[in-house]
Amino acid sequence: xxxxxxxxxxxxxxxxxxxxxxxEDKIGIGILxxxxxxxxxxxxxxxxxxxxxxxxxxxxxxxxxxxxxxLNILLGFAGQIxxxxxxxxxxxxYSCYKLMTIFPDLNILICVILSGLVTAFVGMxxxxxxxxxxxxxxxxxxxxAQFFLEWAFIRIPWLYNYxxxxxxxxxxxxxxGIIISGPQSEATTRYFVCLTFLVLLTWLASNVIRGRIGRSxxxxxxxxxxxxxxxxxxxxxxxxxxxxxxxxxxxxxALMVFFWLGAAEVESFDINHSFTYLxxxxxxxxxxxxxxxxxxxxxxxxxxxxxxxxxxxFGYDAFVMENLSIxxxxxxxxxxxxxxxxxxxxxxxxxxQKLRMWPFPY
Amino acid sequence: MxxxxxxxxxxxxxxxxxxxxxxxxELLVPHYTYRVGPFAxxxxxxxxxxxxxxxxxxxxDGGIGGVLTNPEECETGYKAQVGVECYESYRGKxxxxxxxxxxxxxxxxxxxxPEDQVPILTMGYGLSAAAKGETFPWAFNYxxxxxxxxxxxxxYIDSETGLKGKKIAFLFLDVGYGREPIPVLDExxxxxxxxxxxxxxxxxxxxxxxxxxxxxxxxxxDWVIMWGWGAMNSTAIKEAAKTRYPLDRFIGNWWxxxxxxxxxxxMKAKGYKSATFTGTGTDYPAIxxxxxxxxxxxxxxxxxxxxxxxxxxxxAVGAVVVAEAIHEAQKATGKKNVTGADVRKxxxxxxxxxxxxxxxxxxxxFAPIIGSCADHEGKGAVTIQQWDGKDWGPITxxxxxxxxxxxxxxxxxxxxxxxxxxxxxxxxxx
Numbered sequence: 074x075x076x077x078x079x080x081x082x083x084x085x086x087x088x089x090x091x092x093x094x095x096x097e098d099k100i101g102i103g104i105l106x107x108x109x110x111x112x113x114x115x116x117x118x119x120x121x122x123x124x125x126x127x128x129x130x131x132x133x134x135x136x137x138x139x140x141x142x143x144l145n146i147l148l149g150f151a152g153q154i155x156x157x158x159x160x161x162x163x164x165x166x167y168s169c170y171k172l173m174t175i176f177p178d179l180n181i182l183i184c185v186i187l188s189g190l191v192t193a194f195v196g197m198x199x200x201x202x203x204x205x206x207x208x209x210x211x212x213x214x215x216x217x218a219q220f221f222l223e224w225a226f227i228r229i230p231w232l233y234n235y236x237x238x239x240x241x242x243x244x245x246x247x248x249x250g251i252i253i254s255g256p257q258s259e260a261t262t263r264y265f266v267c268l269t270f271l272v273l274l275t276w277l278a279s280n281v282i283r284g285r286i287g288r289s290x291x292x293x294x295x296x297x298x299x300x301x302x303x304x305x306x307x308x309x310x311x312x313x314x315x316x317x318x319x320x321x322x323x324x325x326x327a328l329m330v331f332f333w334l335g336a337a338e339v340e341s342f343d344i345n346h347s348f349t350y351l352x353x354x355x356x357x358x359x360x361x362x363x364x365x366x367x368x369x370x371x372x373x374x375x376x377x378x379x380x381x382x383x384x385x386x387f388g389y390d391a392f393v394m395e396n397l398s399i400x401x402x403x404x405x406x407x408x409x410x411x412x413x414x415x416x417x418x419x420x421x422x423x424x425x426q427k428l429r430m431w432p433f434p435y
Numbered sequence: 436m437x438x439x440x441x442x443x444x445x446x447x448x449x450x451x452x453x454x455x456x457x458x459x460x461e462l463l464v465p466h467y468t469y470r471v472g473p474f475a476x477x478x479x480x481x482x483x484x485x486x487x488x489x490x491x492x493x494x495x496d497g498g499i500g501g502v503l504t505n506p507e508e509c510e511t512g513y514k515a516q517v518g519v520e521c522y523e524s525y526r527g528k529x530x531x532x533x534x535x536x537x538x539x540x541x542x543x544x545x546x547x548x549p550e551d552q553v554p555i556l557t558m559g560y561g562l563s564a565a566a567k568g569e570t571f572p573w574a575f576n577y578x579x580x581x582x583x584x585x586x587x588x589x590x591y592i593d594s595e596t597g598l599k600g601k602k603i604a605f606l607f608l609d610v611g612y613g614r615e616p617i618p619v620l621d622e623x624x625x626x627x628x629x630x631x632x633x634x635x636x637x638x639x640x641x642x643x644x645x646x647x648x649x650x651x652x653x654x655x656x657d658w659v660i661m662w663g664w665g666a667m668n669s670t671a672i673k674e675a676a677k678t679r680y681p682l683d684r685f686i687g688n689w690w691x692x693x694x695x696x697x698x699x700x701x702m703k704a705k706g707y708k709s710a711t712f713t714g715t716g717t718d719y720p721a722i723x724x725x726x727x728x729x730x731x732x733x734x735x736x737x738x739x740x741x742x743x744x745x746x747x748x749x750x751a752v753g754a755v756v757v758a759e760a761i762h763e764a765q766k767a768t769g770k771k772n773v774t775g776a777d778v779r780k781x782x783x784x785x786x787x788x789x790x791x792x793x794x795x796x797x798x799x800x801f802a803p804i805i806g807s808c809a810d811h812e813g814k815g816a817v818t819i820q821q822w823d824g825k826d827w828g829p830i831t832x833x834x835x836x837x838x839x840x841x842x843x844x845x846x847x848x849x850x851x852x853x854x855x856x857x858x859x860x861x862x863x864x865x
Binding site for chain 1: 468470471507508509510512514515516519520523524526527528539542543544545546547549550609610611614638736855856857858
């Protein structure tokens with residue numbers, strides 16, 4: 074009824090190729106942007122305290138969506154499996170920290186983007202084995218990257234400026250006279266920075282994926298030999314996927330430390346986090362940008378809400394809720410994978426399809 | 436179906452709307468606990484001791500100054516990142532203290548707490564440099580920093596066998612906590628003429644230390660000092676016994692000497708030593724109150740045999756310091772409902788001398804802690820205790836830290852910490 078394409082005629086190829094060919098989709102995305110940019114910063118989420126909403130729900134969700142986007146590009150679009158996401162986030166965070174301390178006057182946003190480029194380079198380096206091996210073997214190679222980088226974050230004190238604590242922490246950083254990062258910054262400001270990064274990166278990803286490069290990734294994913302015969306060079310396609318993906322992951326790592334946590338040590342980049350990001354991608358849906366959002370929201374928000382509601386409304390003990398949320402999350406993953414192996418994005422697609430036919434499905 | 440959905444939505448909505456409510460007229464003294472995860476065995480005792488003391492105050496005195504306390508728990512699993520989430524979840528709820536129970540979490544919130552005007556109390560852990568109250572107005576590490584503790588341990592060793600020409604192995608959990616005292620070894624090694632070797636144990640290898648002890652056996656150090664936690668402690672003691680390392684030359688810090696670490700080993704662990712700043716047992720009137728008013732009526736998660744053990748009692752001492760700071764804050768401001776900023780001043784005014792400790796019914800449980808604006812460490816002293824196969828017992832008098840060594844190091848570390856942080860808020864003490 075509300076969602077159908079009847080009467081929307083395209084007269085140019087450009088219109089047909091647009092990111093949102095349907096008018097309803099444009100309205101939908103507009104409403105979402107309005108919610109994210111205006112409603113939530115103004116009012117928060119009803120029932121939850123404002124600070125909690127922004128710092129414990131919105132900012133991490135936005136950051137993890139960027140991570141998931143990055144991993145999904147590699148895993149969902151290019152078909153190269155990686156278990157090193159956590160460590161690559163660490164590369165972003167540590168390189169941003171180094172850049173910030175070496176060039177204290179450099180704008181932090183430039184540091185974040187540069188750290189994304191550094192991570193892209195490191196990702197390409199560890200992506201080299203993908204030219205020779207695939208599947209499980211590549212997974213093991215990326216696992217090695219994870220362990221090696223974790224080791225480096227502890228054993229190379231230069232990375233954390235020889236701090237006694239072995240951790241990295243962000244000083245206050247200003248832009249246009251407003252403190253946008255560091256302990257004195259407002260959660261709202263940090264949220265806006267992260268959200269803007271997310272919107273721009275999503276826009277970039279959706280265009281790259283629909284373009285020549287993205288198509289070459291998908292060809293490699295679907296059948297590498299056929300792709301090679303058609304004229305796709307596996308070297309550039311695979312390495313560009315690693316670089317592109319790591320760029321996103323690196324940026325999200327830098328954002329995580331300097332716009333959310335404020336400080337971090339190696340534990341924030343360990344293999345468990347890599348698995349969490351993998352869950353986000355799989356639950357959200359491989360090869361779908363909408364899925365990245367859904368996966369990040371589901372995997373992050375549900376446990377936080379369970380814990381908060383259980384604690385404040387029912388008075389359960391914190392550790393009971395912690396265990397419960399771990400159990401529930403695991404249960405949810407299993408159920409979703411049985412019911413819809415293609416993830417939430419697929420469910421959303423089916424729902425949209427049903428809406429188009431409604432009320433006369435065939 | 437539709438009705439069901441609507442009613443489900445409504446109930447969920449009302450549920451959500453209750454979440455944001457904060458409780459009026461209570462003193463929120465949250466602590467970050469870890470009853471799950473690899474450190475749960477130690478974390479549970481620590482959490483119980485803290486909670487029970489506040490519950491006891493509620494039962495016996497109706498809270499502090501007539502206002503009930505709420506020792507709310509936030510579960511971290513000893514993960515620094517979750518600790519930050521805990522910290523964020525208390526924003527806007529007027530928490531009076533940040534009590535992280537983890538050095539890793541402490542380091543993460545050290546910069547945030549001043550902005551939110553909440554003091555951080557790290558009882559016997561945390562960043563050593565926080566002892567410098569002028570640089571760190573909002574952080575406190577009573578009764579002694581790790582650096583002070585390390586010097587006390589070293590002076591104990593010096594008094595036992597002398598340090599000159601000796602070789603010391605430093606076995607530590609490879610996280611922020613374990614790495615914290617290394618600068619003291621680097622500083623004192625050349626001065627006192629001993630050699631030290633570092634043996635880091637990663638969290639993953641905590642329960643598999645055979646290779647570490649192989650190294651120790653090969654290097655034959657005269658003493659082994661351990662900064663361990665959780666399952667690492669009992670594993671290390673077991674391995675030490677297995678490799679026939681003399682256990683009376685093996686000395687843990689005060690987080691490596693609890694009943695939970697040695698009880699399972701029993702006589703095998705006999706002779707193992709550790710530092711401590713609290714006594715064991717239940718022969719203190721306040722601990723008796725905790726038993727009678729909280730533990731026995733079943734208002735706590737503690738079992739009777741846990742009360743009086745090292746970690747439980749130590750956690751209770753932490754709660755005593757928080758309660759005392761609130762008490763001081765109420766006295767100074769004349770308000771009943773104090774704020775985090777008031778409690779910070781209260782922590783600086785803390786004067787737990789022998790008379791006050793006796794008044795609280797805790798004589799002998801811990802040495803006096805006297806705070807001041809400049810000294811956030813409280814001049815605590817370290818006792819060495821030894822496991823006799825059944826129980827822990829002190830074998831020395833309190834050993835004061837080497838202030839002449841630690842003092843300048845702390846000053847330098849504090850200056851280093853703020854060097855790259857423009858706009859850091861220090862305070863002037865007179």
